[in-house]
Amino acid sequence: MKIAFSPCPNDTFVFHAWVHGLIPAAPKLDVTYADIDITNHLAASGTGLDVMKISYAALPWVLKEYALLPCGGALGRGCGPLLLTKEAGADPAALSGKRVAVPSERSTAYLLFRLWAAQHVPGGVGEIVVMPFHEIMPAVRDGRLDAGLVIHEARFTYTAYGLSQLVDLGSWWETDTGLPIPLGAIIARRSLDLKAIEAWTRASVEYAWAHPEASRSYVLSHAQEMAPEVAEAHINLYVNEFTADLGESGYGAIAALLGRAMREGLVPEFDLAALR
Structure with a gap:
């Protein structure tokens, strides 16, 4: 079975057991490690693999x-994307007409940013520049861009680049809606045995929690230039009860985000019932 997910610690932690043949009856995996912007476009282009990690924001393009x-x-709380600038205490209105780096135009981070900017940046921002997330903070630090939208472990490391947080978009979303933040989704081809894939994925999550040290070398081998304590903090933040099962609150958060994005014209129209 062909699968694609990012080399970030939460994904390698979750899928370690399945990748290493530790889940009974689960098929052998052929793994592609790719940034989420790449997997978003692979899934939407029709050239995607059997199972993929994509952004929840990309779901409307691929649900068929x-x-x-x-x-x-x-999906969780206190784990949302951050908007960073070089200037401490900057006024959001100062972003009007400015250049902002984002990791993907089909990411939850981007949707949250656009929804927030519609309320807080008069006239809107200027040019949106898409780049791999690990390049964003150096670009803002060096003055090549006015602000950067960052995800993942950047929330633990941005001060090392001399950057300041303009807004925590996750906190904004939680305050605005009371809901958790939908970030990365696992999808599988509808032509496959979805119940079996769900069972194998959940078993891999449960194995990871039961044997946290088993995946350590695998996680760190893919977490390039990341200190072990940062990788652990990353896992603790992004792998939570919603990773085991979305539940009603998880599905509610996804429907709220994508429903609002549809009303703002940020994603294609689709039937929210297709999420289940």
Whole structure:
């Protein structure tokens, strides 16, 4: 079975057991490690693999061919994207007409940013520049861009680049809606045995929690230039009860985000019932 997910610690932690043949009856995995912007576009282009990690924001483009699995992904509280600038205490209005780097235009981070900017940046921002997330903070630090939207472990390391947080978009979303933040989704081709894939994914999550040290070398081998304590903090933040099962609150958060994005014209129209 062909699968694609990022080399980030939460994904390698979740899928370690399945990748290493530790889940009974689960098929052998052929793994592609790719940034989420790449997997978003692979899934939407029709050249995607059997199972993929994509952004929840990319779901409207792929739900005809792929189903959302209720486990394995990233959704939670206190784990949202940050908007960073070089200037401490900057006024959001100062972003009007400015250049902002984002990790993907089909990411939850981008949707949250656009929804927030519509309320707080008069006239809107200027140019949106898409780049791999690990390049964003150096670009803002060096003055090549006015602000950067960052995800993952950047929330633990941005001060080392001399950057300041303009807004925590996750906190904004939680305050605005009272809901958790939908980040990364696990999808599988509808033509496959979805119940079996769900069971294997959940078993891999449960194995990871039961044997946290088993995946350590695998996680760190893919977490390039990341200190072990940062990798652990990353896992603790993004792998939580929603990773085991979305539940009603998880599905509610996804429907709220994508429903609002549809009303703002940020994603294609689709039937929210297709999420289940």
